[in-house]
Amino acid sequence: MVVKLQRPILVGGLGLSFSLWMLDSWHDSIVQVGEFGLLSAIAVGGGLWLLRQTRPKSNLDFLDDAVVDRASVESAIAKTEAVINQLAQEAENHTALGNLREQVTQLLKELDRQDIKLAVTGGKSVGKTTLIQVLESSWQQEIQRKITYQETAPLFIEAGGKSDTAVLAEVQKSDFVLFLTNGDLTDSEFQTLQQLKAANQPIMLVFNKQDQYLPDERASILLSLKQRMSGNLVATAASPLTIKVRKHEADGSVQEWMEQPAPDIESLTQQLSEILVQQAQKLVWATTIRKARLLKAEAKNWLNATRRDRATPTIEQYQWIAAAAAFANPVPALDVLATAAINAQMVMDLGNIYQQKFSLEQAQTVAGTMGSLMLKLGLVELSTKAISTVLKSNAITFVAGGVVQGVSAAYLTRVAGLSLVEYFEQQEIATDSGTALNLDKLRQTLQKVFQQNQQMAFLQGFVKQGVKQLLPEAQQGELIAVEKAVG
Numbered sequence: 001m002v003v004k005l006q007r008p009i010l011v012g013g014l015g016l017s018f019s020l021w022m023l024d025s026w027h028d029s030i031v032q033v034g035e036f037g038l039l040s041a042i043a044v045g046g047g048l049w050l051l052r053q054t055r056p057k058s059n060l061d062f063l064d065d066a067v068v069d070r071a072s073v074e075s076a077i078a079k080t081e082a083v084i085n086q087l088a089q090e091a092e093n094h095t096a097l098g099n100l101r102e103q104v105t106q107l108l109k110e111l112d113r114q115d116i117k118l119a120v121t122g123g124k125s126v127g128k129t130t131l132i133q134v135l136e137s138s139w140q141q142e143i144q145r146k147i148t149y150q151e152t153a154p155l156f157i158e159a160g161g162k163s164d165t166a167v168l169a170e171v172q173k174s175d176f177v178l179f180l181t182n183g184d185l186t187d188s189e190f191q192t193l194q195q196l197k198a199a200n201q202p203i204m205l206v207f208n209k210q211d212q213y214l215p216d217e218r219a220s221i222l223l224s225l226k227q228r229m230s231g232n233l234v235a236t237a238a239s240p241l242t243i244k245v246r247k248h249e250a251d252g253s254v255q256e257w258m259e260q261p262a263p264d265i266e267s268l269t270q271q272l273s274e275i276l277v278q279q280a281q282k283l284v285w286a287t288t289i290r291k292a293r294l295l296k297a298e299a300k301n302w303l304n305a306t307r308r309d310r311a312t313p314t315i316e317q318y319q320w321i322a323a324a325a326a327f328a329n330p331v332p333a334l335d336v337l338a339t340a341a342i343n344a345q346m347v348m349d350l351g352n353i354y355q356q357k358f359s360l361e362q363a364q365t366v367a368g369t370m371g372s373l374m375l376k377l378g379l380v381e382l383s384t385k386a387i388s389t390v391l392k393s394n395a396i397t398f399v400a401g402g403v404v405q406g407v408s409a410a411y412l413t414r415v416a417g418l419s420l421v422e423y424f425e426q427q428e429i430a431t432d433s434g435t436a437l438n439l440d441k442l443r444q445t446l447q448k449v450f451q452q453n454q455q456m457a458f459l460q461g462f463v464k465q466g467v468k469q470l471l472p473e474a475q476q477g478e479l480i481a482v483e484k485a486v487g
Contacts, residue, residue, distance in 0.1 A: 070111065073285045076292040077107050083299040086355075091306045100302075103295050110288040115146040116280060117287070119171045122180035123189065124154040127208040131180065131238040131265070139269040145276055150174055156188050168195060172290055175283040176275070177203040178268075182212070184221050185228060193229070200290065202283060205229045206268060211237040211261075234271055237264040304425045311353050315417035318346040320469050322413040327406030327470045343367065346417060354424035366437065370416050373443055379415065379450050384408045386454065390463045407466035411453075414462075419449045 084100045091097075120128045132149045140147060152170060153162040171177055177196060181189055196203050207225055210218050218235075225233050240261040247255045275283075322343065347363040350356075358366065374380055387407050423445045453459075 068282045068286050068289070070285065073111060073288050073292070076289045076296075077104065080104060080107070080292045080296040080299065083296050083303060087299055087303045087306065090303065094302065094306065096299075096302050100295065100299050107288055107292055107295065110284065110291070113284050115148055116176065116276060116283065117148045117150060117174040119150045119152060119174035119177045120180065121152040121155060121167065121171055121177060122206075123156045126180040126182045127238050128152075128154075128180055131178070131206070131208060131236070134238050134263045134265055135269070138263070139265070139272070142269070143273060143276060145280060155192060156186075164192065168192070171196065172199055172201055172294070173287065175202070175287045176272075177201055178206050179203055180206045180208050181225075182207075182209040184224050190228060200286065202286065203232065204268075204271070205233045207233065207235040208238055210235045211240045211264070234268045236268050237261075240264060300425075307353050307425075308421060311350055311417070311421050314346065314349050314353070315414060315421070318343050318349075318417065319410040319413040323406040323410035323466060323470060326409035327402040329402075343413065346413070347420065350417065350420050350424065354421070354427070356424055356427065366420075367416075369437060369439070370419070370442070370446070373439070373446055374412065374416070377443070377447060377450075379446065380408075380412065382454075383411050383415070383450075386459055387411060387463060390456075390459050403467065403470060406470045407463055410466050410469075411462060415446070415450050415453060418453070419446045422449060 081104055084097070084104065087094055087100075088097055120132055122128055128151050132151055135147075136149065150170070152167045155164050155167055179189075179193060179196070185193070193203065193205065205225060207222060210222075213221065222233070222235060240263065242258050242260050245257055245259045249255065344360060344363040344367045347366045348358050348360065351358040351363070384404065388404050391404060391407070419442070423442055426441065426445075453462075
């Protein structure tokens with residue numbers, strides 16, 4: 001009669017517990033081959049069976065939550081081409097165009113790529129080189145698909161070598177990443193893993209050199225890693241430590257020798273093989289999408305730089321127009337914004353540069369919205385006080401009528417213009433009607449730009465430039481002469 005076991009977890013757990021007890025008794029790396037050999041093998045087998053049964057299947061589900069197919073890749077490439085074409089339209093002879101178009105051509109070829117690019121990364125001395133050598137010598141012959149291995153420079157090295165940012169940029173161009181650690185995760189390792197996950201990079205955490213820990217320590221580390229990685233984890237020993245083997249003969253004699261265990265990477269190669277069988281094409285497409293988005297961002301940066309070069313003189317023109325108007329007709333500080341700082345025509349001109357088309361009525365609405373935000377955020381009062389403080393360092397120019405109001409109007413106009421530029425740079429290339437402003441983003445952008453332009457060195461330079469714009473040179477000379485005579 002065959003007895004069917006109904007409690008596999010209990011049986012497996014007992015086997016695993018016994019195997020851990022046996023291994024713990026060998027913590028001096030002494031392996032005895034004797035009467036316990038068969039029993040220990042059964043116990044270890046039971047433990048391995050349990051681990052295999054409870055191993056999470058999430059390793060095969062990297063891309064299930066995202067739509068990754070040929071159509072989505074082609075769409076991403078088309079969006080990238082649209083940005084490059086816009087750059088060519090606005091800067092026909094731009095030096096980056098040739099390289100950008102060449103990369104687009106390469107992306108189209110990537111769609112049918114058959115080989116898989118596997119990156120191996122991690123900190124220093126975690127076994128990256130050895131693991132690649134073992135994979136190339138053993139696993140590569142077992143699979144049909146060609147694998148290209150890439151070992152990155154070590155991460156988390158403060159001095160010398162490539163920066164972590166540069167290494168991660170390389171990693172994101174691979175189809176799959178093995179992230180090696182030789183112990184529990186440090187905060188730097190955990191943050192890096194989170195960055196790669198955020199970039200939709202398929203990744204597996206490899207706990208290498210597990211043989212260097214006692215069984216209870218190893219189990220504790222594995223539990224911690226599993227909890228933090230949600231199952232995308234495998235333990236290996238690419239180059240196990242040599243062990244002393246002792247054999248008791250029947251005649252009572254004992255033989256001893258040192259033995260080099262075979263690399264323990266079976267769990268890793270099994271999971272990698274399953275992933276390649278089930279998701280190889282998706283991995284290639286996902287990589288191509290990431291590359292397309294990176295290329296689009298690069299092209300967008302070039303386009304934004306081109307547009308900013310055109311926008312800067314426009315902002316400067318309107319800031320001094322606003323300054324002259326406020327200087328000629330001084331008004332209370334809180335009214336500066338309403339009278340001069342925001343100009344609907346500047347909104348229209350900047351919108352034209354960034355392909356955000358506004359009618360005059362829409363531009364006036366945008367100007368009013370920005371003015372209201374600046375008042376609510378307290379930027380008007382803060383900027384006026386800051387400029388007054390700078391001007392007080394020069395009492396003569398400070399008392400000149402309307403200077404505070406004029407410089408404040410110029411400053412607020414500049415902040416408004418730069419905020420619009422940064423806001424527009426975050427928008428997609430497609431032409432917008434100009435009516436739907438994201439007020440939350442606009443508010444955040446205003447605060448950011450205002451803080452960037454609040455440094456004392458900048459304010460001092462800006463005030464000095466404003467005084468030159470508002471006061472004729474002859475009048476400045478007279479004021480300086482009076483100041484010297486008084487002193």
